[in-house]
Amino acid sequence: MNPLLLTKTTVHAPIQSQTRADDAFDCLQMAIVKGDLAPGEKIGEVELCARFNLTRGPLREALGRLESRGLLVRRAHAGVKVVSVSSDELIELYHIREAMEGLAARQAAERMTDAEIADLHATLDSHEAMIKQAHGQAYYQGEGDYDFHHRIATGSRNAKLAQMLLGDLYYMVRMYRYRLSTSAGRPQKALGEHRRIAEAIAQRDGELAEFLMRRHINAARKNIEQKIRQGTLDI
Amino acid sequence: MNPLLLTKTTVHAPIQSQTRADDAFDCLQMAIVKGDLAPGEKIGEVELCARFNLTRGPLREALGRLESRGLLVRRAHAGVKVVSVSSDELIELYHIREAMEGLAARQAAERMTDAEIADLHATLDSHEAMIKQAHGQAYYQGEGDYDFHHRIATGSRNAKLAQMLLGDLYYMVRMYRYRLSTSAGRPQKALGEHRRIAEAIAQRDGELAEFLMRRHINAARKNIEQKIRQGTLDI
DNA sequence: GAGTCCTGGATTGTTGACAATATGAGGCAC
DNA sequence: GTGCCTCATATTGTCAACAATCCAGGACTC
Numbered sequence: 347m348n349p350l351l352l353t354k355t356t357v358h359a360p361i362q363s364q365t366r367a368d369d370a371f372d373c374l375q376m377a378i379v380k381g382d383l384a385p386g387e388k389i390g391e392v393e394l395c396a397r398f399n400l401t402r403g404p405l406r407e408a409l410g411r412l413e414s415r416g417l418l419v420r421r422a423h424a425g426v427k428v429v430s431v432s433s434d435e436l437i438e439l440y441h442i443r444e445a446m447e448g449l450a451a452r453q454a455a456e457r458m459t460d461a462e463i464a465d466l467h468a469t470l471d472s473h474e475a476m477i478k479q480a481h482g483q484a485y486y487q488g489e490g491d492y493d494f495h496h497r498i499a500t501g502s503r504n505a506k507l508a509q510m511l512l513g514d515l516y517y518m519v520r521m522y523r524y525r526l527s528t529s530a531g532r533p534q535k536a537l538g539e540h541r542r543i544a545e546a547i548a549q550r551d552g553e554l555a556e557f558l559m560r561r562h563i564n565a566a567r568k569n570i571e572q573k574i575r576q577g578t579l580d581i
Numbered sequence: 582m583n584p585l586l587l588t589k590t591t592v593h594a595p596i597q598s599q600t601r602a603d604d605a606f607d608c609l610q611m612a613i614v615k616g617d618l619a620p621g622e623k624i625g626e627v628e629l630c631a632r633f634n635l636t637r638g639p640l641r642e643a644l645g646r647l648e649s650r651g652l653l654v655r656r657a658h659a660g661v662k663v664v665s666v667s668s669d670e671l672i673e674l675y676h677i678r679e680a681m682e683g684l685a686a687r688q689a690a691e692r693m694t695d696a697e698i699a700d701l702h703a704t705l706d707s708h709e710a711m712i713k714q715a716h717g718q719a720y721y722q723g724e725g726d727y728d729f730h731h732r733i734a735t736g737s738r739n740a741k742l743a744q745m746l747l748g749d750l751y752y753m754v755r756m757y758r759y760r761l762s763t764s765a766g767r768p769q770k771a772l773g774e775h776r777r778i779a780e781a782i783a784q785r786d787g788e789l790a791e792f793l794m795r796r797h798i799n800a801a802r803k804n805i806e807q808k809i810r811q812g813t814l815d816i
Numbered sequence: 817g818a819g820t821c822c823t824g825g826a827t828t829g830t831t832g833a834c835a836a837t838a839t840g841a842g843g844c845a846c
Numbered sequence: 847g848t849g850c851c852t853c854a855t856a857t858t859g860t861c862a863a864c865a866a867t868c869c870a871g872g873a874c875t876c
Binding site: 364365367403406407408410411413414415416422435438439441442444445446448449453504505506507509510514515518 | 599600602638641642643645646648649650651657670673674676677679680681683684688739740741742744745749750753
Binding site for chain 3: 365366367400401402403404421422423424425
């Protein structure tokens with residue numbers, strides 16, 4: 347359905363289209379994001395090799411890439427462990443998102459094609475249907491949200507911006523979203539905010555789109571801050 | 582014999598302080614940034630091994646990291662070449678900087694210690710002296726500028742933000758700055774803008790610091806855009 | 817003469833073994 | 847009993863050889 351996202355979770359394709367280091371990178375990234383490898387967990391290379399059926403050469407290359415992206419930390423001769431982000435750092439990620447996605451929304455309003463905008467609206471329609479079907483359950487917040495932001499990022503036509511958002515930030519945020527219980531009512535509210543952003547983009551109003559996107563992410567951040575204060579979310 | 586004491590102190594002293602892959606990563610990154618490896622240049626692994634005196638294992642790990650950071654592009658079995666950024670993409674980098682460094686300036690105003698702010702002012706004093714000494718030559722624009730922005734980024738106390746700015750964006754920008762002739766008069770103007778930003782930070786005025794930083798980078802971007810139009814800068 | 821297929825060569829991807837180092841258990845002195 | 851040093855072990859860093867793949871040049875066909 348959405349080929350851009352999450353095609354790797356299923357059984358590895360028999361055809362080896364890419365290199366083994368790439369496979370290892372994808373698998374590890376997914377394992378970290380989904381929580382199969384817990385934050386702070388120390389992992390050995392040989393263990394990982396057995397787990398993913400590969401040898402240490404490609405594995406080490408993948409580990410290097412993951413370290414460079416900030417999902418792992420390595421100490422020479424002392425092993426590698428999954429990065430553990432404090433609640434403060436999670437908040438900081440949202441501050442960064444606010445700045446970067448605001449820019450993405452503005453540029454998307456200026457540059458998205460009409461067809462892309464139509465797709466954006468269609469995406470929101472399908473999200474609305476899913477929310478109704480699931481009675482406001484977690485699905486939307488878990489993946490659908492990123493579907494929307496994904497389209498904005500690519501629609502900005504700013505390759506580096508999209509790379510930083512899709513390749514760096516989202517993975518770190520999703521790492522915590524996966525264990526984050528959705529607050530009731532938030533999905534509907536978020537959908538409304540998405541709708542308004544999409545409208546601003548459709549009207550080619552970059553300033554408004556930026557403003558609305560910033561406010562949208564600001565609201566999400568405050569939602570998380572509240573949960574942390576309440577103790578609902580501990581990291 | 583007391584091998585423990587010896588190994589603890591002497592083995593650490595030689596140049597081999599870190600792992601070879603780290604060395605390769607640093608060397609390659611510097612070579613790309615300084616232009617020793619031209620953008621678009623295709624480079625072979627064995628050639629690089631000979632150049633940096635290492636074997637292909639650590640080298641490949643370093644290449645993976647560099648690719649993940651966007652300084653290289655690799656195709657399976659087809660070699661690796663230095664990324665070549667178009668002038669449009671360079672402009673996009675400045676848009677991203679505007680958003681991210683605006684945030685950094687705001688957070689720095691809220692979080693920098695008084696000692697750090699004093700250091701910031703001292704840095705600007707030394708920059709002013711250098712400009713006078715060099716009659717507005719390129720030095721300031723080439724490195725001193727990044728010195729200032731470096732301090733702001735770290736002063737934000739936002740680890741991920743600093744990592745993205747210092748680890749990703751600056752290297753790509755510097756890659757082109759190195760071959761960018763400084764326009765006369767711009768260093769002094771930039772210094773004045775830096776002074777005002779530092780003052781806003783000293784007064785703990787986050788909003789103003791963000792506004793001034795955004796305008797500062799906006800001006801730098803327009804300066805480059807003008808050069809591109811004039812044909813002074815071709816990429 | 818132009819396009820296509822094929823083959824040789826070179827380069828990359830991968831593997832398993834070897835060397836260097838940090839961690840943790842155990843013993844010794846105090 | 848507590849703290850420090852020592853040593854063994856397991857883990858990581860590195861290396862050189864092997865296998866898989868792409869690219870360039872040439873011959874052949876249309």
